[in-house]
Amino acid sequence: MNVTDQMQQELQGLKERSNLRTLPALIHEGREVIAGGQRMLNLSSNDYLGLAADRTLREEFLQELTADSFLPTSSSSRLLTGNFTVYAELEQTLAQLFGTEAALVFNSGYHANTGILPAVSDTQTLILADKLVHASLIDGIRLSSAKCIRYRHNDLKQLERLLAENHAAYRQVIVVTESIFSMDGDTADLKELVRLKQMYENVLLYVDEAHAFGARGEQGLGCAEETGCIREIDFLVGTFGKAAASAGAYIVCRRTIREYLVNRMRTLIFTTALPPVNIAWTLFIVRRLGGFRERRIHLENISNILREALKEKGYECPSASYIVPMIVGKSSETIQKAEELQRHGFYALPVRPPTVSEGTSRIRFSLTAEIREEEVRKLVKYIK
Ligand SMILES: *Cc1c(COP(=O)(O)O)cnc(C)c1O
Numbered sequence: 001m002n003v004t005d006q007m008q009q010e011l012q013g014l015k016e017r018s019n020l021r022t023l024p025a026l027i028h029e030g031r032e033v034i035a036g037g038q039r040m041l042n043l044s045s046n047d048y049l050g051l052a053a054d055r056t057l058r059e060e061f062l063q064e065l066t067a068d069s070f071l072p073t074s075s076s077s078r079l080l081t082g083n084f085t086v087y088a089e090l091e092q093t094l095a096q097l098f099g100t101e102a103a104l105v106f107n108s109g110y111h112a113n114t115g116i117l118p119a120v121s122d123t124q125t126l127i128l129a130d131k132l133v134h135a136s137l138i139d140g141i142r143l144s145s146a147k148c149i150r151y152r153h154n155d156l157k158q159l160e161r162l163l164a165e166n167h168a169a170y171r172q173v174i175v176v177t178e179s180i181f182s183m184d185g186d187t188a189d190l191k192e193l194v195r196l197k198q199m200y201e202n203v204l205l206y207v208d209e210a211h212a213f214g215a216r217g218e219q220g221l222g223c224a225e226e227t228g229c230i231r232e233i234d235f236l237v238g239t240f241g242k243a244a245a246s247a248g249a250y251i252v253c254r255r256t257i258r259e260y261l262v263n264r265m266r267t268l269i270f271t272t273a274l275p276p277v278n279i280a281w282t283l284f285i286v287r288r289l290g291g292f293r294e295r296r297i298h299l300e301n302i303s304n305i306l307r308e309a310l311k312e313k314g315y316e317c318p319s320a321s322y323i324v325p326m327i328v329g330k331s332s333e334t335i336q337k338a339e340e341l342q343r344h345g346f347y348a349l350p351v352r353p354p355t356v357s358e359g360t361s362r363i364r365f366s367l368t369a370e371i372r373e374e375e376v377r378k379l380v381k382y383i384k
Contacts, residue, residue, distance in 0.1 A: 018331040019352050030055070031370040033347050040347035041375060043365050048215040048322055049295045050370030051245035051285060061284050071276035079262070082273035090283045094250055097286070098221060098230050102258040105250050105282075106267065107274050109210050109239035112249040114140045115267030116235060117174070117206070120260065121146035124171035128162055130154065130188070132181050137208060146174070153181075156192050167200045174204045174235075179223035180211040183356050183364065185323030190223055194232040206235035211323060214243025215296055220289035244289070246282040248274050295369035302376045303367050309380040322367040325351075326383065327360055334361040337384070344382045 001009075014020040027034040030053040033042045047053055074082035087105060094103035106112040113136035117127065125146035129137065132153045141148045149166070151159045159175065167173050175197055177188045190207065197203045209222035217225030222238055224230045235253060240246040251261070261268060303322040310317045315326050328334040334350040341348045341363070351364045367376070 018335055019354075031368065035342075035347065038342070038345075040342060040345050041371065042347045043341075043367070043371070043379070044347055044349045045368055046211070046242035046366060047245060047368050047370075048211075048243040048299060048366075049220075049245070049292050050368045051214075051243070051292075053368070053370050054245075057245075057285075061281055064280075064284070065277070069277070069280065073275050074273035076272060077269060078273040079269055084273075084276040084279070086276050086279045086283060087273070090279050090286065091250075093283060093286055094252055097219065097289075098225075098236070098252040100230065100236070100252040101255040103250055103252045104258045104261055104268070105248055105274075105279070107248060107271055109134075109208070109237070109241065109249040110136045110139075111267040111271065112237050112239070112251065113137045113208065114143060115265040116237070116251065116261065117141055117146070117176070118144040118266065119264040120235075120257075121174070122171070123147075126166055126170040126173045127176055128159060128166075128173060129176040130178070130181075132183065133176055133178055134182055134208060134210070137176055137178075141176070153184075154186065154188060156189060156196065159193075160196055163196060163200060163203060167202060170202070172202045172204060173200070174206055176206045176208075178208045178210070180209075180216070180321045180323065182211060182323065183351065183362075184325055185211075185319030185321045187223060187320045190227045190229045190233075194229050198232070204234040205232070207233050207237065209236065209238040210242060210249075211321065213238030213240075214285075214289055214292070215299060215322065218290075218293070220292055220296065240282045240285075244282060244285050246285055247278055248282055292369075299367060299369045302371055302373055305373065305376050306365060306367065306380065309376075309383070313383060324365040324367065325362040326365065327362040329359055329361060331361040334363060338363050340384075341379070341382055346379050346382070 031042055032039055051057060076082035090105055091103040117140035121144035123145050127141055127146045127148040129150050130153055131150045149162055151162060180187050193205055197205045212222035214220045216223050224233055224236055235251055237251050239249040299322050306324050307317050307319055310326055328337055331352045338348050338350040348363045348365055352361045
């Protein structure tokens, strides 16, 4: 059997288990998408604040642009000639907002998570990671020379035991978690994580706020702001591709950590920096984040309605955010239910293994501030 025959066979296997993936052809119109000729309300976007769907914001941004400031490429790594001044402006703004010594911007959350851990780890490092952390963090751990133990999802008692048993045998221990988890939409207890980390001098805390930045906290800075933990988190990472309606990622941290990353982080050093125009747009949004409080409150309100409705219908719902999974179980059944919602005009998507564990296929609703309360109530009526 030749190599592509083997691929074909594997793909066939995925198809038979209803786990074959394809790239959907979509036309976007604000908060709606058109797929297969049908117009639907997008319930699968990470545009939590509805900023990507907001045409007025883009118009306002365009007014600031000229042919001189519209720079679609950086033409180089930031360590060579790609470090345009707008990068420094964004990083200073972030450090100021968070009240940290420093900030550093990356090309994406994937770059951040696959770059930071390998850069700061050695063989004398132990990483203790939540069982459900994002694939980009798993890949970062794999690329590092650290030893890694995964603790049960949000089981901080187990984490406490692991820290007690292992901290003395390593130069440093890095605890890795998300603040809002991608698939269950539940949250980590950041205060308790900080308490645990502070029990030992050689423990560092790494928190990925990809789903929280922009949408949580009084100023929209994430769960770390909400819980008053910003300064206690050594590696506070977030992304711009979700609520901030842009692309890229950041870490806010101590000055030394920033300098170390600039010298050691391969996914920062060996890649062309994001286009300056993209950084300018991120800065435009970041400066306005504090002003989107009403959107955050509305988002919380409609999320509560959907979560309560799912519970009433007998679904177990771990969510504490606008990511609201409806856990069905079987992939085939999940696809059926998703298709039914799509027929009613709701673009909800099934999430299947290997993204989630076997037997927990689900429809993953991802609400945005552009969705109206009556639309959520209508959606609920079609959920069986
Ligand atoms: C989306 C996401 C990432 C990846 O960020 P990108 O900027 O899309 O590469 C990383 N971590 C988590 C938890 C995410 O949800």
